Amino acid sequence: MITLDIVGKIVSGDFSGVIIRQKTGVDLELGELLVTREDNDYFIMQIYDISYGSQIPERIRSLAAGLKLEEQSNLSFIDDEISNFILVSLKPTLFVTPNRYHLPKRLPKFFSTIERITEADLKFLEKPNQPLYFGKIRSGSRVLDIDVFLKGDDVITHHVLISASTGKGKSNLVKVLTYNLLNESYAGLLIIDPHDEYYGRTKKGLKNHPNANNKVIYYSTSPTPGSNTLVLDIKTIKPWHLNGIVSLTEAQLECIYLFYNRDREKWIENIVLAENDDVVNTQTLAVLKRKFNNIFGISSDGNALHFRSGLFSNNSGITTIQNVIDYLQNGKTVIVDTSKLGGEVELLIGGIFAEGIFSKYKDLSSKGALYDKPCVSIIIEEAPRVLGKDVLDKGANIFGTIAREGRKFRVGLVAITQLPSLIPKEILANMNTKIIMGTEMSNERSALIESSSQDISEESRNIASLDIGEALLTSTFSKLAIPLKIPLFEDLFNQKVPYKEKTIPRGVDFD
Amino acid sequence: MADLHLGGWREDTLREIGIKSFEKAIDISIEEKVDFILISGDLFDSSNPTIDVMASAARKLYQLKEKNIEVYVIEGSHDFSPTGRTILKVFQEAGLLKKVTSVDDVDGKLRLRGIKDSKTDISIYGVSGIRGSLEKATYDVLDRANLEESEGNKIFMFHSAIQEFKPSSLAHMEAIPISYLPKGFLYYAGGHIHDNGEFELDGYKNVVFPGALFPNNIDELLIFRGGGFYIVSYENDKITKKYVSIKIYPVIILEIPIDGMTSFSIEEKIKEITLNKDFTDSIVITKFKGKLEGNISSINFKKINEYLEKKGARLVKRDTRELILKEYKEVKNISFTKEKLEEDIISRHKDQIAIKGCATDTIPFVKNFMELLSREKKEGEKKDDYYTNILRDSLEYLRKLKLLGGLDEDNLS
Numbered sequence: 001m002i003t004l005d006i007v008g009k010i011v012s013g014d015f016s017g018v019i020i021r022q023k024t025g026v027d028l029e030l031g032e033l034l035v036t037r038e039d040n041d042y043f044i045m046q047i048y049d050i051s052y053g054s055q056i057p058e059r060i061r062s063l064a065a066g067l068k069l070e071e072q073s074n075l076s077f078i079d080d081e082i083s084n085f086i087l088v089s090l091k092p093t094l095f096v097t098p099n100r101y102h103l104p105k106r107l108p109k110f111f112s113t114i115e116r117i118t119e120a121d122l123k124f125l126e127k128p129n130q131p132l133y134f135g136k137i138r139s140g141s142r143v144l145d146i147d148v149f150l151k152g153d154d155v156i157t158h159h160v161l162i163s164a165s166t167g168k169g170k171s172n173l174v175k176v177l178t179y180n181l182l183n184e185s186y187a188g189l190l191i192i193d194p195h196d197e198y199y200g201r202t203k204k205g206l207k208n209h210p211n212a213n214n215k216v217i218y219y220s221t222s223p224t225p226g227s228n229t230l231v232l233d234i235k236t237i238k239p240w241h242l243n244g245i246v247s248l249t250e251a252q253l254e255c256i257y258l259f260y261n262r263d264r265e266k267w268i269e270n271i272v273l274a275e276n277d278d279v280v281n282t283q284t285l286a287v288l289k290r291k292f293n294n295i296f297g298i299s300s301d302g303n304a305l306h307f308r309s310g311l312f313s314n315n316s317g318i319t320t321i322q323n324v325i326d327y328l329q330n331g332k333t334v335i336v337d338t339s340k341l342g343g344e345v346e347l348l349i350g351g352i353f354a355e356g357i358f359s360k361y362k363d364l365s366s367k368g369a370l371y372d373k374p375c376v377s378i379i380i381e382e383a384p385r386v387l388g389k390d391v392l393d394k395g396a397n398i399f400g401t402i403a404r405e406g407r408k409f410r411v412g413l414v415a416i417t418q419l420p421s422l423i424p425k426e427i428l429a430n431m432n433t434k435i436i437m438g439t440e441m442s443n444e445r446s447a448l449i450e451s452s453s454q455d456i457s458e459e460s461r462n463i464a465s466l467d468i469g470e471a472l473l474t475s476t477f478s479k480l481a482i483p484l485k486i487p488l489f490e491d492l493f494n495q496k497v498p499y500k501e502k503t504i505p506r507g508v509d510f511d
Numbered sequence: 512m513a514d515l516h517l518g519g520w521r522e523d524t525l526r527e528i529g530i531k532s533f534e535k536a537i538d539i540s541i542e543e544k545v546d547f548i549l550i551s552g553d554l555f556d557s558s559n560p561t562i563d564v565m566a567s568a569a570r571k572l573y574q575l576k577e578k579n580i581e582v583y584v585i586e587g588s589h590d591f592s593p594t595g596r597t598i599l600k601v602f603q604e605a606g607l608l609k610k611v612t613s614v615d616d617v618d619g620k621l622r623l624r625g626i627k628d629s630k631t632d633i634s635i636y637g638v639s640g641i642r643g644s645l646e647k648a649t650y651d652v653l654d655r656a657n658l659e660e661s662e663g664n665k666i667f668m669f670h671s672a673i674q675e676f677k678p679s680s681l682a683h684m685e686a687i688p689i690s691y692l693p694k695g696f697l698y699y700a701g702g703h704i705h706d707n708g709e710f711e712l713d714g715y716k717n718v719v720f721p722g723a724l725f726p727n728n729i730d731e732l733l734i735f736r737g738g739g740f741y742i743v744s745y746e747n748d749k750i751t752k753k754y755v756s757i758k759i760y761p762v763i764i765l766e767i768p769i770d771g772m773t774s775f776s777i778e779e780k781i782k783e784i785t786l787n788k789d790f791t792d793s794i795v796i797t798k799f800k801g802k803l804e805g806n807i808s809s810i811n812f813k814k815i816n817e818y819l820e821k822k823g824a825r826l827v828k829r830d831t832r833e834l835i836l837k838e839y840k841e842v843k844n845i846s847f848t849k850e851k852l853e854e855d856i857i858s859r860h861k862d863q864i865a866i867k868g869c870a871t872d873t874i875p876f877v878k879n880f881m882e883l884l885s886r887e888k889k890e891g892e893k894k895d896d897y898y899t900n901i902l903r904d905s906l907e908y909l910r911k912l913k914l915l916g917g918l919d920e921d922n923l924s
Contacts, residue, residue, distance in 0.1 A: 222713075223690040225655055226647075229675045229712060310713040316675045319682040323674065326683065372874070505621055506593065507586070507639035507646035508614040 005115040007034065008088060010108060015092075017458065018045060018107065020114050021053065022086035029140030031462045031470075031483050033117040034090060036108045041097045043108045044117065046483070047140070048458040049089035056083050090114075091458050093480045096124060101479060122146045130187075132156070133180040134435070134473055135173075138485040141467065148484060150477045153186050155433045156377040157407050158476060160414040161423075163448055164437030169469045170416055171197055173435060174379060175205070175489040177414075178333060182209045182216065188328035190357065191379045192350035196220070196339035199227075204493060206333065217327050219320075220337035221311055230336060231310055231317035232352070234296060235265040241352045244386075244397025246295060246344065252288055255280045268292060269314065272300045295345060311341065311349075325356045329364075331374040347386055347397075354378050355398045361409040375410040378402065383415035384422035392424060403427045421447035433475035435484070438466035454481040512536055512550055512740035513670070513702030514723040516589060518564035519556035524826040525794070530567045531759045532725040536740050537571045539755055541578055543742055546630045548580060550608070551702030551721075552587025552640050552670030558597040560590075565598055572607040581628060582608040586639035587670040587702055593890055611637040611668060620654040625665075633664045633697070633745075640670025640703050643685060650691035658693035664745070667692055670702040676710045676718065683849075689715055698743065698750060705731055707739060707754060717750050719743075724757055729828060732796060736762035760825055761793045769834070770801035774809040781815055791823035800833045807836055853878060876912070883908055 007028060008020035022028055032047045054061060056077060061084075067073040077083050092104040101124055117139050125137075125146060132152030137144045164170045174191075175198060181187060191198050199218045200207045206216050218227040239256045242248060248256070258280065259267040272292055276282050293299050297308030305314055327334050336353065338346035357376050364370045378399075380386065386399040399413065404427070406412055413431075420428060421443050428451035436452075439445050445460050452474040456463075459481070463472060471484040515533050520526040540548055555564065575582055590597055602608050613624045625636040636658060638649055658665070672686035681704065692699060694714035700721075707722035721740045726732040737758035744751045765785065769777050781797075797815065816827040854874055861873040883905050888897045909915050 223688060225690050226651060226688060227690055228688045229690060231675055231712065313712075315708075315710055316712050318679045319677055320675075322679070322682040503648040503651070505614075505649040505652055506641050507591070507649045508612045508621060508623070509595070509610060510614060510616070 005118075006113050007116055008114045010036065010110055010112050010114065011087070013089070013107075015107060017048070018090045018092060020088050020090060022050075022088050024081040024085070028086070028088050029142075030465055031138070031472075032140035032142070033093075033137075033483065034114045035117050035121050036112040036114050038109060038112070041095065042121065043092050043104055044094040044096065044121065044480070045090035045092045045108075045114075047088055048091050048462055051087050051089070052084070053087040054084045089458075096121070103479065117144070119144050119146055125149075130184065132177070132184075134482075135176065135471070135484040135486040138470060138483040140483075141470070143485040148473065148482055150433070150473075150475055152181070152184065153375050153410075154477045155475060156187050156412045156414075157375050157410045158432035159403060159406065159412045159430055160377075161383075161420060161428065161431035161434045161448075162414065162416045162437070163418070163420045163434065163439060163444070164471075165418055165439055165441070167468065168438040168466065169471075169486060170437060171195070172469065172489050173437070173471065173486045174198065174414070174416065176486055176492065178379070179206055179209055179489065179492055182206065182211045182333060185331045185374060187374050188331050188357075188376045189333040189379065190324070190328055190350075190353055190376065191333065191335045192338055192346065192353075192381065193335050194338050194341075194346055194381050196337045199224075199335045199337065201337075204490060206335065208493065215332050217324075217332050217334045218337065219324070219334065221309070221340050222337075228320075228323075229310070229317070230320075230338075230349070231313050232320050232349070233316060233318040234268045234298065234312050234314055236318060236321050237268060237296075237312075237352065239267070241348065241355060244391065244395040244400065245347045245351050246291065247394065248291075251281065251284045252291075255284050255288060268296065268298065269305060272298055272305060273303075275302075295348060311345070321352060321356045324353050325360050328357050328376050329360060329373045343385065350378075350380060351386075351398045354402060358398060358402055358406065358409065358411050361411050365409050370410055373410075375412065377412045377414055379414040379416070381416045383413075383417045384419055387413075387415060387424075387427055388422040389424050390422075392427075400427070403430055418444070420444055420451075423447075425451060433473070433477065436463055436466075436472045436474065438468070438470065439463050452481070453478075456481050512548070512721050512724055513700070514553045514587065514705055514721075514727065515550070515725070516553055516556040516723065516727045517568055518560040519589075519727055522826060522828075526564075528759045528794075529725045530564065532738060532757045533568070534571055535757055535759065536724055536755070537575060540742070541575070541580065545580060545742060547628050548575065548582045549635070549666065549668055549700045550582060550584040551637075551668045551700045552585050552591075553589045553702060554584060554587070555590040555598060556727075558586075558590050558592035558599075560598060568598075569602065569605075569607060572602060576607060581630075583611050583626065583628075583635045583637075583668065584608050585610065585612055585637040585668045585670055585702075588640045588642040591639050591641050611635045612639050617654065617657075619652065620657075621649060621652050622654045622657050625658075625661075627663075631664075631745075633666055634661065635666045635668065636693075637668030637700075638670075644671060644687060646671060647687055647691070650687060653691070653693075655693045659695055665693075665696045666698045666700060667696045668700045668702075672704050673701065673710075673718070675712055676708065676720075677704065678706060678708070689718070697745065705738075706735065707741075709752060717743075717752070719752060721754075725759070726762075729796065729830060732762055732794065732828070733764060733798075733830065736764075762796065763788075763790060763793045763824075764796045764798055765819075766798050766800060768801050769799055769803055771804055772801075773804055774811060777810055778815060778818075781818065785819070785822065789823065790819060793824055795819050795824040795827045796830055797827060798830045798833070802835045807831065807834065853881070880905070880908065 007026045008022045011019055011021045013019040028047055030047055034045050035042045064075060067075050094101055095104040122137060127149045128151040130152045131149040132155050134148040137146040137148055162170055178189060199205045201224060219230040220227060221230045223229050239260045259271050263270045271288055274285055296312045299306050307313055324334050338349060364373060386397055387403060392400050402411055402413055432453060434452055436448050445463050449456050449460060453476045454474045456474060469486045471486060473482040473484050517529055517533060519529055572582060586599060603610050609626055611626050614621045623636040625634045627634045638646055640646055672684050674686040674688045677684055677686050689712055699718040704720045705723040708720050710718040719741055722738055724738040724740060726735050737756060739754055739756040742753045742755055767781060812829060819827045857874050857877045
C-alpha cells in the first residue's frame with residue numbers, strides 16, 4: 001500500500017551503499033534518516049549522496065537542453081517524471097526488531113519501499129541512568145522530537161572531542177551540555193573558559209540555572225560580586241606544574257628542582273630573590289627570573305617580592321587549588337575565567353587544577369574509593385595548544401596524561417578544537433565520543449572520520465554541509481552515529497523554572 | 512579586635528583568662544587613647560552569656576563610655592541569635608556599644624545605614640556573621656554600589672572567613688569570597704578566623720583579621736598560645752597597623768614521649784623533663800605521644816597535674832590525641848575534615864554491623880542516616896514536631912531501603 005510517507009524504492013547497491021530512486025515531488029536531503037520496513041522489523045538508513053538518473057541517453061538530454069535554451073522550444077520528454085529522476089545513496093545504519101537493535105548484517109529486500117523516519121521509529125532510544133543530554137535527533141535539516149542522551153559517566157570518563165569550524169555553534173553546544181549537567185550529580189566539571197562566555201557575566205549563562213547557587217563556582221581575576229577571585233599563592237605551585245606548558249632547558253629544570261628540594265614551598269620566591277647561588281649558574285638564574293616574571297608576574301627589588309598582576313600572590317589564594325579540587329570531587333561545576341590571561345598562563349592555571357584533581361583521583365583509586373566520588377570532566381578550548389603533536393613532542397603535559405590515562409581514574413577531557421588533525425591519532429582515538437559540527441576542511445574531516453567510533457567514511461560530504469547547530473555524534477556508547485540538532489542555549493530558558501523560595505537576609509538589622 | 516568569646520571555656524581559670532585578656536586589651540586601648548574600638552563579632556561565646564560574664568564585660572564597656580571611646584560591634588557566629596534577643600542588644604540599649612548592622616530595604620536591595628564616628632568622621636558599616644555562613648544571603652542582596660559610592664573614609668566590619676585569605680589549615684571552612692564586600696574602603700575589620708593576618712587584593716586594601724584575643728580551644732592554645740588585637744592609626748592618608756599581643760599567662764607545652772612506658776615510668780619521665788623548668792602562673796598542656804603499654808586509665812593524670820601545679824602551674828590541660836593505645840589499631844591516614852573523618856570512622860567500623868538486605872553501601876547509608884538524625888531544630892519548629900519529623904524522615908528512609916521488613920512499623924515509634 002502506498003502512503004504519503006513513501007519517498008523511494010531500492011533499485012540497486014551493495015552493503016557499502018544502497019541506491020534508491022527518489023519519488024517525484026519528494027525532496028530528500030543529505031543526512032536524512034529513512035526507514036524500510038520488513039514485517040515488524042525495520043532498517044534505519046542515512047543519505048550520504050544524491051545524484052541524477054535518467055532513462056534517456058545523455059546525448060539526447062544534452063540536445064533537448066540545448067533546444068530549450070537556444071531555440072525557446074516547448075519540447076518536452078514523454079513521461080518526463082518516469083524518464084528522469086533522482087538517485088539517492090543510503091548507508092544502512094541500524095536494524096531494529098521489536099526486542100533489540102544492532103548494526104545491520106544484511107541488506108533490506110530489493111525493491112523495498114523507503115519512508116521518511118518518524119519519532120515512533122526512534123522510541124527505542126531510551127534515557128539512560130546518569131544521562132548526558134546532547135540535543136534532538138535531526139534527519140537532514142528536519143528536527144525530530146527525540147532527545148538524545150548517552151550514559152554520562154561513560155561518555156565523560158572516556159573523553160569527548162568537539163570539532164567545528166568557527167561559527168558553527170561550539171560554544172552553544174558546550175553551554176547546552178554543561179547547563180543540562182547541572183541537573184545531575186554524577187560529574188564535576190572544570191571549565192577553562194578563555195572567552196568568559198559560560199558563566200554569563202553579562203548575559204544568560206550557567207549562573208542562570210536553577211541549581212547554580214549550589215553547583216556553579218566561578219573564578220575570575222575580576223570576579224562578579226559573590227564569585228571567587230582567581231588568585232594562587234605561589235607557595236602552592238609545584239615545579240611539575242610547568243611540565244610541557246613552559247619551555248625550560250635541562251639546566252633550568254635542574255635549577256628549579258634544586259631550589260624545590262632545598263626550599264620546598266619557597267622555591268619560586270627564593271629563585272626570584274636569589275642574588276647568586278653556589279651551585280647554580282648566574283645566567284641560568286637570571287633567565288629563570290625573567291621567565292618567572294613573564295609567567296607569574298613576579299619580580300624583586302632585592303629584598304621584597306612584587307607581583308605585577310593579582311593572579312599570583314604570596315599571601316592570598318593558598319587554598320585555591322584545594323578548594324577547586326574539593327568542589328570538583330563534590331560534583332560542582334567550576335568555571336575558570338582565563339579571558340584576561342596570556343595563553344601560557346591560562347594553560348598553566350588550567351594545568352594546575354587538572355593536575356590537582358587527577359592526583360586526587362589517582363589517590364582515591366589507590367584507596368579503593370574512586371567510585372564514591374563523581375567523575376570529573378575538564379573542558380579545554382583550542383585543545384591542540386596542549387594536545388597538539390608539536391606540543392606533546394616537546395614534553396608530556398598533564399592534559400596529555402589525562403587523555404591517555406584519565407579514563408582509569410574517572411577523569412576525562414572535553415577537547416574543543418577547529419583543527420583535530422593537529423592532535424595525534426592515538427589521542428584522537430582515545431576520545432571515544434566525538435561531536436562533529438560543520439567542518440569545511442577536508443583534512444580535518446578525514447582526521448575525524450578515521451578516528452570515529454562508528455564507520456562514518458561516507459559522511460565526509462555530510463559533515464562539510466552541516467549548518468550552525470547541526471552535528472554528528474559518534475560514540476563508543478552509541479550503536480549508531482547520531483545526527484543532532486543542538487538547541488539554542490537561550491531557548492533553554494523558555495522552559496518553566498521551578499519556584500525558588502526567597503532567602504531571608506540575616507546578619508543585619510531592620511527597624 | 513574580634514573573637515573574644517567571653518564566657519567560652521568550661522574551666523573557670525581559662526574563662527577568667529579570656530575576660531582578663533579583654534580587660535587588658537581595653538586598658539591598653541585607653542592608654543593608647545584610641546578614638547574608637549571595633550569588635551568584629553563574637554564578643555561573647557553565646558548570645559546569652561552568664562551574669563558574671565555580662566557583668567565583667569559591662570564594667571569594661573562602661574569604662575570606655577566614661578572615657579568617651581565608642582565601641583562599634585557586629586555579631587559573630589557565636590553571639591548571633593535569629594530572634595535578635597542577644598546581650599549585645601541590651602548593651603546597645605544601655606549605650607555601651609553600637610551595632611553597625613542597621614539596614615533599609617531599598618527596591619529589594621539592602622542598604623546599610625552605617626554609623627559616622629563623630630570624633631573621626633569615619634563611617635562604619637558591617638554585616639554580622641552567622642553559623643554556616645548564612646550571611647551569604649545578605650551579601651547577595653547588599654547594595655554594594657551605594658556603599659562604594661558613599662563619600663568619606665569608610666570601614667567595613669564582617670565576621671566571615673574570606674575564601675581568598677583563609678589559611679591552608681582551614682581550607683575546608685565555609686567562606687565567602689572577598690567580592691561580596693564593597694570595594695575601596697579604608698579598612699576591612701574581619702573576624703571569625705582566630706589567627707591574625709593582614710591581606711590585600713585588587714580593590715581591597717587593609718583587610719585585617721586580628722584573630723582571637725585569647726585561644727578558644729585546646730588546639731588554639733597549642734598553636735597560638737595567646738591572642739591579640741590591632742591598634743590602627745590613620746594619618747596623612749596612611750594606615751599604620753600595630754599588632755598588640757595579649758598574653759595573660761604563659762602557655763607551656765610539655766611534650767611527653769611515652770613509647771613503651773608504664774604509668775610509673777611516665778611520672779618519672781615527667782619529673783625528669785621538668786626538673787629545671789619554671790611553671791609559675793603558667794598554663795601547662797601535657798601532650799602525650801606514642802604507644803602506651805597498658806590501659807589509658809593506668810596513667811595517673813591527677814597525680815601528674817598535682818605535681819605540675821605544685822611547680823606553680825595555674826592550670827594543667829592534657830592532650831592525648833597522639834596517644835596510641837595498645838587495644839586499638841594505629842589509625843593511618845588521619846583525616847582532618849569532618850566529612851572525611853566520619854567516612855574513615857564508619858569505614859573502619861562498618862564490618863562490625865551487618866545491615867541485612869541494605870540496598871546501599873554502608874558508608875553512604877550511615878552518613879545519610881546520621882544526617883537525618885542530626886538535623887537541628889528549625890526556627891519556629893515546635894519541639895514535638897521536631898521529634899515527630901525526625902522520626903518520620905528516619906522511618907521513611909529505612910522503609911525506602913527496605914530495612915523495616917518484618918518489623919511492626921506502627922509500634923516502632
